[in-house]
Amino acid sequence: PAGGVSLRRCSTRVTLEGINKPVIDRIIRVDHAGEYGANRIYAGQMAVLGRSTVGPIIQQMWNQEKDHLKKFNELMVAYRVRPTVLLPFWNVAGFVLGAGSALLGKKGAMACTVAVEESISDHYNSQIRTLMEQDPEKYKELLQIIKQFRDDEREHHDIGLEHDAE
Amino acid sequence: CQLSPLQRTLQASAVLRRVSDEQKEPLASSSQQQFDSHPTDHQPEQEPQGPRPSYTGQGGQESEDYESEEQLQHRILTAALEFVPEHGWTAEAIAEGAKTLGLSVAAAGMFHSDGSELILHFVSQCNTKLSELLEQEQKLVQLGKAEKKPTDQFLRDAVEARLRMLIPYIEKWPQALSILLLPHNIPSSLSLLTSMIDDIWHYAGDQSTDFNWYTRRAVLTGVYNTTELVMMQDSSPEFEDTWRFLENRIADAMNMGNTAHQVQSTGEAVLQGLMGAAVTVSN
Numbered sequence: 233p234a235g236g237v238s239l240r241r242c243s244t245r246v247t248l249e250g251i252n253k254p255v256i257d258r259i260i261r262v263d264h265a266g267e268y269g270a271n272r273i274y275a276g277q278m279a280v281l282g283r284s285t286v287g288p289i290i291q292q293m294w295n296q297e298k299d300h301l302k303k304f305n306e307l308m309v310a311y312r313v314r315p316t317v318l319l320p321f322w323n324v325a326g327f328v329l330g331a332g333s334a335l336l337g338k339k340g341a342m343a344c345t346v347a348v349e350e351s352i353s354d355h356y357n358s359q360i361r362t363l364m365e366q367d368p369e370k371y372k373e374l375l376q377i378i379k380q381f382r383d384d385e386r387e388h389h390d391i392g393l394e395h396d397a398e
Numbered sequence: 399c400q401l402s403p404l405q406r407t408l409q410a411s412a413v414l415r416r417v418s419d420e421q422k423e424p425l426a427s428s429s430q431q432q433f434d435s436h437p438t439d440h441q442p443e444q445e446p447q448g449p450r451p452s453y454t455g456q457g458g459q460e461s462e463d464y465e466s467e468e469q470l471q472h473r474i475l476t477a478a479l480e481f482v483p484e485h486g487w488t489a490e491a492i493a494e495g496a497k498t499l500g501l502s503v504a505a506a507g508m509f510h511s512d513g514s515e516l517i518l519h520f521v522s523q524c525n526t527k528l529s530e531l532l533e534q535e536q537k538l539v540q541l542g543k544a545e546k547k548p549t550d551q552f553l554r555d556a557v558e559a560r561l562r563m564l565i566p567y568i569e570k571w572p573q574a575l576s577i578l579l580l581p582h583n584i585p586s587s588l589s590l591l592t593s594m595i596d597d598i599w600h601y602a603g604d605q606s607t608d609f610n611w612y613t614r615r616a617v618l619t620g621v622y623n624t625t626e627l628v629m630m631q632d633s634s635p636e637f638e639d640t641w642r643f644l645e646n647r648i649a650d651a652m653n654m655g656n657t658a659h660q661v662q663s664t665g666e667a668v669l670q671g672l673m674g675a676a677v678t679v680s681n
Contacts, residue, residue, distance in 0.1 A: 304607075308607045309607065312600060315609075317609075317612060319608055
């Protein structure tokens with residue numbers, strides 16, 4: 233947006249005044265890309281292992297990722313952030329990673345899940361740190377969302393470990 | 399001549415000090431008039447100023463209504479726009495603008511000699527005006543006082559409104575376009591263009607979060623640029639040819655979405671046909 237013009241949209245109730253736009257932009261863009269990729273990974277795993285015993289578990293984790301992605305889609309519009317230009321790439325790469333790891337068997341798929349969720353939760357943690365350093369009050373809503381998602385991803389990680397060890 | 403930022407700051411303060419030393423009293427009234435006669439030219443972020451900023455001679459202490467160099471530059475450039483139809487986007491226009499504010503013509507030395515800053519200032523001002531226009535329109539729709547326009551109409555009107563701002567300067571605009579394409583201006587001019595196009599789509603209600611985000615903006619940028627070029631060579635009354643061209647391009651852009659769909663469905667159908675054939679043959 234040009235100059236100091238504030239953009240107040242009644243429909244989404246987010247003011248863009250006073251926020252550190254470059255930082256928030258990057259956070260939302262990366263998170264959106266990450267959730268999109270995670271979606272595609274689970275889609276790939278389901279394509280191979282959908283009818284196996286771990287099918288329902290993967291489906292459940294996938295559903296949660298779908299919710300995450302939906303949330304980031306909303307945030308993206310509210311904060312007027314542009315999506316990453318690499319989306320088509322993540323589309324394919326995510327699916328290939330998911331399907332590839334699933335072809336190695338259930339353990340392969342779970343190991344992949346553990347690794348991915350580990351790095352995602354580290355990533356969310358560092359974003360939480362950044363936002364806390366900036367201004368916990370101003371970014372309260374965003375912080376809440378990221379904390380919730382970080383907890384969800386940790387849960388996925390633990391589920392992965394559980395089933396990996398079987 | 400190119401001045402380093404430090405030299406420019408020194409020159410700016412020297413200019414102001416010299417002028418204010420020479421003429422303190424008459425300046426206060428003339429600049430007040432200037433302020434009143436150009437109320438709409440001021441940038442939104444400028445707070446209203448009272449009497450002319452005065453400078454004490456001791457140790458460079460400034461009075462409370464000291465304006466920043468940036469604000470001063472904006473005022474000079476805004477004043478200079480009046481002289482563009484006559485002098486083009488040049489240091490002469492800036493010098494004339496500075497004169498109307500009661501400054502010495504040497505104030506033009508603060509800026510690049512190719513008129514880049516004047517052009518960029520103008521573009522930025524137009525973009526801000528467009529945003530305000532679209533924001534007001536949106537408010538009217540939200541309050542139920544106006545109908546929500548269909549997308550193609552909205553885009554057409556927004557692009558037309560923005561291009562109409564060029565009309566007073568149309569003779570000298572080709573010159574401005576070529577200057578904006580100079581390598582050292584491309585980052586700024588590109589960024590102004592992309593944020594304007596993004597604004598238009600935002601107010602049009604675009605909520606895409608996938609690759610469409612890029613496709614839509616690329617297409618609209620193409621429409622805007624080509625229409626602008628057509629406008630440069632348009633001699634029809636009231637630029638009717640340009641607006642008709644715009645209408646056709648927007649219609650093309652809308653159809654592109656449908657065409658892409660059709661291509662995809664056709665592709666899928668063909669694929670299914672081949673699969674069926676393969677299965678049949680293998681049996």
